[in-house]
Amino acid sequence: MITIKLNGSNVEARRGMTILDLCKEKGISIPTLCYHPQLTPTGACRLCVVEVEGARTLVASCHTPVAPGMTIQTHSPKVIQTRKMIVELLLSAHPDFCPVCNKANVCELRMIAADLGVGLPRFRTKKRYYPIEDDNPYIIRDLSKCVLCFRCVKACREVKMANVYSVGYRGHSSKIIVDNDQPLNKEVCRQCDVCVLFCPVGALVLREERFRKISRKPFIIKG
Amino acid sequence: MPEKRIVLENCGVIDPSDINTYLSRDGFKALEKARKHMTPQQVINEVKRSGLRGRGGAGFPTGLKWELCTKSPEKERFVICNADEGEVGTFKDRYIIQNDPFGIIEGIALAGYAIGASKGYIYLRAEYHYLRDLLENAIEQAKTKGFLGEKNNESFGIEVREGAGAYVCGEETALMESIEGKRGEARYRPPFPPEHGLWQKPTSINNVETLANIPHIIFRGAEWFSQIGTQQSKGTKVFSVSGDVEKPGIYELPMGTPLRELVEELAQAKDLKAAQVGGASGRLIPEEKLDTPLAFETVLGAGAVIVFSKGRNIIQVVRRNIEFFAEESCGKCVPCREGTQVMSDILRRFSLGQGTKEDLTILEELSNAMMLASLCGLGQAAPNSVSDSLLYFRSEYDT
Ligand SMILES: Cc1cc2nc3c(=O)[nH]c(=O)nc-3n(C[C@H](O)[C@H](O)[C@H](O)COP(=O)(O)O)c2cc1C
Ligand code: SF4
Ligand code: FES
Numbered sequence: 282m283i284t285i286k287l288n289g290s291n292v293e294a295r296r297g298m299t300i301l302d303l304c305k306e307k308g309i310s311i312p313t314l315c316y317h318p319q320l321t322p323t324g325a326c327r328l329c330v331v332e333v334e335g336a337r338t339l340v341a342s343c344h345t346p347v348a349p350g351m352t353i354q355t356h357s358p359k360v361i362q363t364r365k366m367i368v369e370l371l372l373s374a375h376p377d378f379c380p381v382c383n384k385a386n387v388c389e390l391r392m393i394a395a396d397l398g399v400g401l402p403r404f405r406t407k408k409r410y411y412p413i414e415d416d417n418p419y420i421i422r423d424l425s426k427c428v429l430c431f432r433c434v435k436a437c438r439e440v441k442m443a444n445v446y447s448v449g450y451r452g453h454s455s456k457i458i459v460d461n462d463q464p465l466n467k468e469v470c471r472q473c474d475v476c477v478l479f480c481p482v483g484a485l486v487l488r489e490e491r492f493r494k495i496s497r498k499p500f501i502i503k504g
Numbered sequence: 505m506p507e508k509r510i511v512l513e514n515c516g517v518i519d520p521s522d523i524n525t526y527l528s529r530d531g532f533k534a535l536e537k538a539r540k541h542m543t544p545q546q547v548i549n550e551v552k553r554s555g556l557r558g559r560g561g562a563g564f565p566t567g568l569k570w571e572l573c574t575k576s577p578e579k580e581r582f583v584i585c586n587a588d589e590g591e592v593g594t595f596k597d598r599y600i601i602q603n604d605p606f607g608i609i610e611g612i613a614l615a616g617y618a619i620g621a622s623k624g625y626i627y628l629r630a631e632y633h634y635l636r637d638l639l640e641n642a643i644e645q646a647k648t649k650g651f652l653g654e655k656n657n658e659s660f661g662i663e664v665r666e667g668a669g670a671y672v673c674g675e676e677t678a679l680m681e682s683i684e685g686k687r688g689e690a691r692y693r694p695p696f697p698p699e700h701g702l703w704q705k706p707t708s709i710n711n712v713e714t715l716a717n718i719p720h721i722i723f724r725g726a727e728w729f730s731q732i733g734t735q736q737s738k739g740t741k742v743f744s745v746s747g748d749v750e751k752p753g754i755y756e757l758p759m760g761t762p763l764r765e766l767v768e769e770l771a772q773a774k775d776l777k778a779a780q781v782g783g784a785s786g787r788l789i790p791e792e793k794l795d796t797p798l799a800f801e802t803v804l805g806a807g808a809v810i811v812f813s814k815g816r817n818i819i820q821v822v823r824r825n826i827e828f829f830a831e832e833s834c835g836k837c838v839p840c841r842e843g844t845q846v847m848s849d850i851l852r853r854f855s856l857g858q859g860t861k862e863d864l865t866i867l868e869e870l871s872n873a874m875m876l877a878s879l880c881g882l883g884q885a886a887p888n889s890v891s892d893s894l895l896y897f898r899s900e901y902d903t
Contacts, residue, residue: 324692325836327877338884339876344692359876366873370842404866406846429835448687448835451670453845455835 286352300342300353301329309355312364312393314371314481315430316343320439323431328367328393331355339363361397368394369402374453375482376408376425382483383491389481390428407453417466420477421491426484429455433476433485441475507770508732510740511716512756515603520638523645526606532651534722535610538617542722547618548574551718553726555738559807560586560674560711561782562881563737563800566718569708572698573619576706583615583624584683584702584709588667588674590629591783592828593808596742597712599754601635604716605642609662611715613651614722616660619708624662627679630669639664671832675880676709678834689834690880711806713742733759737799745771747779747811757798764794767811775814778896783808784825785885788818788892818897822889823851829886840883843874847890854901861903868894 285294287307294303299322304311314326322344330339334352339360354360371390379391394400414422434446434457445467449458459465477485509515518525526532538547552567573581585608589597601608612624628636643662646652653659665683667673673682677691680702701707717739721729730738737759743766746752750772757766763781767773779789781798782805789796789803796802812821830844850867853859871887871894878884894901 322692323836324879326838327879328838330877338878341692341877341879346694362869363873363877366869367838367877370838370846370873373846374842403862404846404850406842406849429838429841431836448689451672451835452830452833453835453841455841 283347283349285347285350288353288355294347296347298347300331300333300340300345300347300351303347304331304342304355311342311355312396313343314389314393314428315432317432317435317479320432320435320479323435325429325431326367326371328364330360330363332357332360365397365399368397368399369404371428372399373402373404373406374408375428376410382426383486384483388483409454409456411456414464415488416464417470419470419472419488420465420474421486421488422465423484423486424456426482427457428482428484429457430481431457432479432481433457436475436479440479441469441473443469443473445469446476507756508740508758509756510720510732511600511607511713511742512604512754513720514607515599518604518606520603520605521641523606523642523649526604527649530723531606532610532646532649532719534719535613535617535651538614538722544574544618544620547614547722550726551618551721554721554729555726555733555736556714556717556721556729557737557800558711559713559717559741561591561785561806563804566710566714569698569710570615570619572696573621573706573708576699578706579620580705581619581621582702582705582707583612583619583621584676584679584707585612585624585626585712585715586674586676586679586709587626587632587712588629588679589632589712589806590671590674590832591785591806591808592825593744593746593780593783593810594806595744595746596754596807598632598635599744600712600716600742601632601639605639606646607716607719608712609642609646609652611710611718612662613646613660614718615708615710615715619706621660621708623660625683625702626662626664627673627683628664628666629674630667633666636664636666670834671828672834672880672882675882678880679709680707687834689836690882692879713807734797734799734801736801737804741798741804741807743798743807743809745809745811747773747809748776748813748816749773749811759799760797762795762797763789763803763809766798767794767809771809771811773811773813776811777814777816778812778818778821780810780812780821780889781805781808782888783810784828785882785888788822788889788896790896817855818893818900819851819855822893823848823855825889826851826886829882833882833886834880837877837879837883839874839878840880840886843870843878843883844886846870847887851890857902859901859903864894864901864903 332354411424557563673688682688786805
C-alpha cells in the first residue's frame, strides 16, 4: 500500500494500479474515450488527463501508474480547460449529423461533451469524410464518424485475436484500415460484433441494427 | 568564446573510409581503456561525473540513463544511436557521420559495454540513405580490427536500420516501434525505454552527438570535460546554423556561449529580426534577447539555429512550422492530430489578414492544451513558436 494525496486528501493505493483505477475506487469520475476496462490502455484521446505535482505536463490517468507521494488534482481549472479543448477538437473534426446518426445523439462523445458543458465548438476544421462501407453482410462502417480512439483495433486484436484492423496514414488523415485500406469485408467478421460493441460513436454498427429505433432520449445540443 | 572542437576534432582530419587514420589519432583507445581497466559501472560513473546531457533535444543526463538500464533484471539489452536527425534545420549529425563515423561507433560500443547490451542499432533517417555504405564500411572495419562482434552475437555487433522519412520516428518510442516493424507512433510513458524499450527490453537511446562525446570523456576523463560549459550544461554543443546568414554551417562552441556570438560574429547575420533555436519545435528568440546564453538552462534544443532577417514575416514563419507539424503528426493523440490542423487553419487566416480576436484566444488556449496534454514531444513542442510569436511579435497578428 502506498499513500497518495488525491484532491487534497490522503488516500491509500495499491502499487501498480493506475491513477484512473484509484479515482474509480474513490468515486471520482474522470472522462475517458480511448480507454476501455477490457482493453490495454492506448493513451490516444488524452481526455483523462490529471494534474500531478512536479510533472512538466498533465498526465493521462488511464495509463499512468500511481507512485508513492504523488499529489494529484483531478479537476483543477487547468485540467478542466484542457479537457474542454480536447472535446472541442474532437467535435470540430466530427460530422454535424448527430440527429440522424444511429446513436441518435447519445454516443459517448456527446455524453462527455455534455458533462463538460461543451456545446458547439468555437472553431471548425477539416472533417474526414469517407464513403460508407456497407458492401459486406455483417458490419457497416461509417468512418466519417470515427474519433480514432483505436478501440476497435484493440478489441479485434485483444478480445477476438483476429487483427483485422490497423492504422493507416498519419496526422489528420489517419484512418482505421483493413488490409491495405480495403472496405471491410472479411469472413472472420461473420457473426462477430466485438468491435461494434467497443465503438464509442456511431462509426461501427451491425447491419440489422442500422435503422433500429433508439429508445433513449436524445440530448439537446447547446451552443 | 571562440570555437572549440571536441566532437568535431577528427572531422576533416581523418579519412572516414579508413580506420587506420582514426586509430592514429588515439581512436578506439577509450574503448580499450574501458574494456581493460574499467568495470561497466566505472564507465557509467565517469559519464555521470562528466555531466554529459543528451544532445538530441531533451537534455536528459546520459550517465543516469545508462544506469537506469542496468537496474533492470532483464539481461538482453540494447543501445540505439538516434541518427534520425529530423528536426528542421539540423544537419550536425550528418556532418559527424560523414566525417567521423568511427567516433560514433566507438561511442556506441562504449555505451554497449557500460549497460551490458547485446546489440547496437543505428537508426538512420531515410534521407541519409547515401551514408549507409559509409557507416557499414566503418562498422566492418571496426569488426576486422576486433572492436566489434558479429551483428547477432553476444560480442556486441552494430546494425544499421533505416527509417522511411517520418519526423516522428526520431522520437525515441516511435523509433523503437519503427525498428520493430510497426507504425511509427509514440508509446505512452512510463515505462521509459531504460526499463521497457526496444522489444520491451531495457534500451538506451542516444543521439549521434551524445555518443560522439563518449570516447573523449572516457579517454580524457570526466574532470577535463566538466570544466567546459556552464553549471548545468557541460561540454560543447554542435550547432547547425541556417537562414539569413552570410556563413551558414556547422559550429561547435562551449555550452553557455551567447546566441549573439554564434549568429552575428560567426555566422554573420545582418539585420536580424529573430532566431529560432531548436528547429521548428524550438523557441523563437527576438533580436533584443540575443545575448541569451545557449545552454540547457536557457535555450538549446538539438542545436538548430534558423535566422530570420528584418524582411521576414513572423506569421509566415510560424505558419510554416505548424504546417510541418500537421504533416508530421503521427495521428495517434487528439491534441496534436486535430490541434495542429486547427492551428494551421487559424494561421492561414492570419497570414491572409483575416484573423479575428476570437482566433487569438483560441490560438492561446490551444497552445496550452497541446503542450499540456499531447502524448509525445512532437505535440508538446509544436506550439512553441506560436506562443513565442504571440509573446514577442503580437503586433504582427493584426485583428
Ligand atoms: C518529435 C520528436 C523528434 C525527435 N527527433 C529526434 C532526432 O531526429 N534525433 C535525435 O537524436 N533525437 C530526436 N528526438 C529526441 C529523442 O526522443 C530522444 O530524446 C533522444 O534521441 C535521446 O537521446 P539523447 O539523450 O542523447 O538526447 C526527437 C524527439 C521528438 C519528440
Ligand atoms: S503528439 Fe503528435 S506525434 Fe506525438 S503521439 Fe500525439 S499525435 Fe502522435
Ligand atoms: S482515456 Fe486516457 S488517453 Fe484516452
